[in-house]
Amino acid sequence: MPELPDAEVFKQYFDATALHKPVSGVTVADERVLDAVSPQQLGQALSDRSFQRVRRHGKYLFAEIESSQRLVVHFGMTGSLKYYEAADAEPEHAQVRFDFADGGHLAFVNPRLFGRIALTGDVERFLHEHEIGPDALALSRDEFQEIVGASTAMVKSTLMDQSKLAGIGNIYSDEILFQARIHPRERGSRLSAGRLDRLFDCMREILEKAIERRADPAQMPKNWLIDHRREGAACPMCGAAIETLEIGSRTGYYCPSHQSREDPA
Ligand SMILES: [Zn+2]
Numbered sequence: 001m002p003e004l005p006d007a008e009v010f011k012q013y014f015d016a017t018a019l020h021k022p023v024s025g026v027t028v029a030d031e032r033v034l035d036a037v038s039p040q041q042l043g044q045a046l047s048d049r050s051f052q053r054v055r056r057h058g059k060y061l062f063a064e065i066e067s068s069q070r071l072v073v074h075f076g077m078t079g080s081l082k083y084y085e086a087a088d089a090e091p092e093h094a095q096v097r098f099d100f101a102d103g104g105h106l107a108f109v110n111p112r113l114f115g116r117i118a119l120t121g122d123v124e125r126f127l128h129e130h131e132i133g134p135d136a137l138a139l140s141r142d143e144f145q146e147i148v149g150a151s152t153a154m155v156k157s158t159l160m161d162q163s164k165l166a167g168i169g170n171i172y173s174d175e176i177l178f179q180a181r182i183h184p185r186e187r188g189s190r191l192s193a194g195r196l197d198r199l200f201d202c203m204r205e206i207l208e209k210a211i212e213r214r215a216d217p218a219q220m221p222k223n224w225l226i227d228h229r230r231e232g233a234a235c236p237m238c239g240a241a242i243e244t245l246e247i248g249s250r251t252g253y254y255c256p257s258h259q260s261r262e263d264p265a
Contacts, residue, residue: 002059002075004136004167005210010073010081011056014063017083018098018106022048025099033095033110035072035118045069045119046098055123057135058166062123069119072126076114082107136167137207144200148188155191155199156184156247168203170250171226172210176203177254178225178237183261184245184254229253 002010023046028039049066056062063071073081082091083106090097094107096117108117120126134143147165151158158164159173168176177184180202182195191199206224213219220226223236231253233242240257 001077001169001171002079003169003172003215004056004059004207005172005215007056007059007061007075007167008211009215010075011054011061013081013083014051014054014061014106017081017104018063018100019051019053021104022050022101023098024048024101027097027099028095029097030095030110030113032113033108033115033117035116037117037119042096042117042119046071057123057127058132058162059169060132060166062120062126068121070121070123070126072116072118072120073108074116074118076110076112076116078112079108079110079115082109131163132166133161133163134165136165136203139165141197141200144203145193145196148199149191149193149196151188153188154185154247155182155188156252158188159203160248160250167207170252171229172206174229174252174254175206175225177259179206181258181260183259184247184252186261225253225255 026043026046028034028042031039034042045065045067052064052066054061054063059074061073063073065071083104084090085104091107091109093109093111095110096108098106108115148155148158156173156177159168159176160170176199180199182199210220217226228236228242231242231244235242235255235257238255238258240255242253243256245252245254
């Protein structure tokens, strides 16, 4: 499921392929991906207008149209973007297609229909209405410590709670806790200032490195958990057997040996 690094890579892809050229048409193949907007409204908002710039917030993209409107893109479980030129290069599951006057096309590809396309005139209001908290990479150390340190929920749940900090899901919350040596079931409110500090550093480092490596799991360092997400796999840090746990409806992975609950301080 796309998380912050994947969304950032899609932002860069959108920037590189779809800015500053007039949209000549919008085709919606499946209206179920539209959120509170009709195909006609989408077509009217974009007709003969260009995308000016794209802002990422958490797992969302907001593409500014030459007007007060923003196209909202959320990738859901398996959504992605694909730019192409030849008509026969249209990818499968292109639920929404933006045609440009120069002949190019940008497809919103969404095989499992969990992604969403919307329009908004006010990004801050949209974020508020959808209960999306501050972007994980925009948080200061103090803000992070306040949010996570005040939470009595399990720290993995807090990291994944989009209303608290936006962008982190199952895979990167596991990675951050693994590298910070913190047990996923530990409570944020029980973490010492030192461990909260390390958690913040790990979060930033991991998200930034993942973006640098195009959010491609195959490109991540071999001592990361991401390549060892199998029950019983050897922990790349200490050799113990990786275990799973269920939090919410998600299966998380962690090392029972070096990810501790007790505060060593
Ligand atoms: Zn370990």
